[in-house]
Amino acid sequence: MSNIPPTPAGLRGAVDLSSLVNRGTASPQAPASAAAAAPGGPGGATAGASDALVVPSLVVDVTDQTFQDVIELSMQVPVIVDLWAEWCGPCKQLSPVLERLAQEYDGRIVLAKVDVDANPQLTQAFQAQSIPTVAAVIGGRPLGLFVGALPEAEVRDVIEQVLQAAAQNGIAGRVQVADGAPDAAAEPEPEPLPPHHQAAYDAIEQGDYTTAIAEYRTAIAQDPHDRMAVAGLAQVSLLDRLQGATADELRAAAAAAPTDPAAQLGVADLDISGGHVEDAFGRLLDVFPTVHGAEREAVRARLVEYFELVGADDPRVVAARRRLATLLY
Incomplete structure (x- = not known):
């Protein structure tokens, strides 16, 4: 591939998260269990609007213990993983872009946020040697995307590539936010940058x-x-x-x-x-x-x-x- 990271075309190979999948340290929550049985899972038909998986939010915070939910959710829709830290300036530029795009894609993707300071196992599994690091999980398999804060147009291009890759692997479902559930769109606006x-x-x-x-x-x-x-x-x-x-x-x-x-x-x-x-x-x-x-x-x-x-x-x-x-x- 001629382009180099952190350009959007620099989709790197997968890292093995099998230890997280098999670790069994946390029981899947209801949305993740539903994903495993949903018609849009691997080998099944793509979910329509009437049988879309219901989730609490399109933007979720995940931990070393709850990442199993992301693995199972990725059987239905691609999950974008944002590895960030509170002290990271570029993270504060990129995360609002990812959250806004998660809303814009209206259930075709879910954004999973990982605080690297609190989740060392995920940080190591995704080989996040600098942050922000952005990856995807498609059908239970991870895919490295880019490192650093990219412009919104380039982030959008990356997400389009992820959706294409997911469709090629039979992952083309959609999720819906539960009625009355808190969602990122309703959260307070982040503090303005200097x-x-x-x-x-x-x-x-x-x-x-x-x-x-x-x-x-x-x-x-x-x-x-x-x-x-x-x-x-x-x-x-x-x-x-x-x-x-x-x-x-x-x-x-x-x-x-x-x-x-x-x-x-x-x-x-x-x-x-x-x-x-x-x-x-x-x-x-x-x-x-x-x-x-x-x-x-x-x-x-x-x-x-x-x-x-x-x-x-x-x-x-x-x-x-x-x-x-x-x-x-």
Whole structure:
């Protein structure tokens, strides 16, 4: 595939969630049990409006213990999985988009939200090495979708691809929200983003990464401790660098010039966007001692940016910081 993550066409292969399916730590709730018996399940006829599965909401919070419900629900409709955290700035941009689209698709998809801080087993199962990470579950099988906060139009394209893949696997049902049940559409509106964050998000929606970068930099200049802006800047800078690039081109350039820091920076971007965190760190830490001056600073700055993307508390970041400090001093 020529496109690279986090572009919508970068649908990666499935990870094995069989341990979650078979774990049996939680009994399926009523909606999930109904999904298993619904006519639209695997091998059955697609459910019509009159026999659509009834669910409490089109947007659900799931945990390590309740993910069995998602597995069974995915036998009826594709389930989009949003792995997020409260401290993640880009998550706060992406999650409202996913919730709005879940409502717009009117029962053809369900959105399952996973707090990575509270659910380490799901975080590991989905290989969520940076967040937001978005995946799908179709007929009990997971499919990686993208990493990072994409514009709404691109997220919509991804969902359309998911629906096509689901239909090809006989998953083309529809669910209905139970009368009187709470739904995301009725929930209070999220707190507005700070002005420069909102301007950056609006620019990302238009694919204008240059403006988004400028807005985040302004926010950081006004408040150097604005961690949301720092993380947002790292995310959109990565999107900007990868725009128009292809995996084949980046890997060929790096292979042809193993000592060229620019080529190694390019393929490290590819690694980090695809979730290969240790590969990206290792590549740049290996290059760092061989370069000097401006090139050395460029490699150091890129590593610091990656640390923001992955998270300061991640053990891979802790190890990479330690090695970088050794190389610096």
